[in-house]
Amino acid sequence: MEYRTIAAPVSASFVEKKSEFIAQLFPVRTQEDAVEAIENVRKQHRRARHNVYAYLLREGNASRYSDDGEPQGTAGMPILDVLQKNGLTDICCVVTRYFGGVLLGANGLVRAYSHSTALAIENAQVKVMLPCYPVSIQTDYALYGKIAYHLPQEDILQLDTIFEDQVELKLLVRDTLWEPLKKELIDLTSGQVEIVSGGLQYADFSKAKK
The missing domain is CATH 3.30.230.30 (Impact, N-terminal domain)
Structure with missing residues (x-):
């Protein structure tokens, strides 16, 4: 809500x-x-x-x-x-x-x-606060471009991208999108991705790309 x-x-x-x-x-x-x-x-x-x-x-x-x-x-x-x-x-x-x-x-x-x-x-400045999950996605460099391209512009806030031995994307994902997106990313990478989510929270999505 x-x-x-x-x-x-x-x-x-x-x-x-x-x-x-x-x-x-x-x-x-x-x-x-x-x-x-x-x-x-x-x-x-x-x-x-x-x-x-x-x-x-x-x-x-x-x-x-x-x-x-x-x-x-x-x-x-x-x-x-x-x-x-x-x-x-x-x-x-x-x-x-x-x-x-x-x-x-x-x-x-x-x-x-x-x-x-x-x-x-x-x-x-009015903030639209929506329920979401903090999500960390870790993957090989070879799959990074494919994953980044696949991420929807709406309903996601990209917080950070860390380039080390692997690439880690830190996101906030709308609660309604989280489960289907997780399944899509696993299918897209044939399971070669590590996805971790935290507890439900609220964040300002008024500046998310539309």
């Missing part, structure tokens, strides 16, 4: 009727990671009227949000909604508001918090 998250923290800001909204996105794995990110933003923006947050985690399929003093339903939930509609998880968003003295009203607040979150997502 694939999931989408972000590669690194990003931020975006805009001003609405003299109030400044600063959205910060963080990749997180656990509730502790999310709480730490929220506390760091609170320390960074101690003078702000509001530090509203929402986060989504794969761990326990958890989601949390807080309006942090804004009218109920006008801040945290809109942020969470934008994250969900973008299909993101393992992510925390904190939107800081410096109040400018002009009331925005409930609808204005919903729009402002949603818009600031969307702006930050636009600035983020």
Whole structure:
């Protein structure tokens, strides 16, 4: 089951009727990671009227949000909604508001918090995380070209190729492709290949060749 998250923290800001909204996105794995990110933003923006947050985690399929003093339903939930509609998880968003003295009203607040979150997502590098296996393929030089040519461009990330007594290719292979590819390589080389795989993990395949 694939999931989408972000590669690194990003931020975006805009001003609405003299109030400044600063959205910060963080990749997180656990509730502790999310709480730490929220506390760091609170320390960074101690003078702000509001530090509203929402986060989504794969761990326990958890989601949390807080309006942090804004009218109920006008801040945290809109942020969470934008994250969900973008299909993101393992992510925390904190939107800081410096109040400018002009009331925005409930609808204005919903729009402002949603818009600031969307702006930050636009600035983020989204990673498509797919289940895969780390795979090591060792073979003679005579078969290396045939194997390299046979490897599909999609659903594989080539990590390294080591040229020593034999050639070793280190790959990440999509879980759905692994078993058929293993059989194909054994057939292709008449069994003259050593293939070792590790445990299932997730990796970013958004840059895999299409």
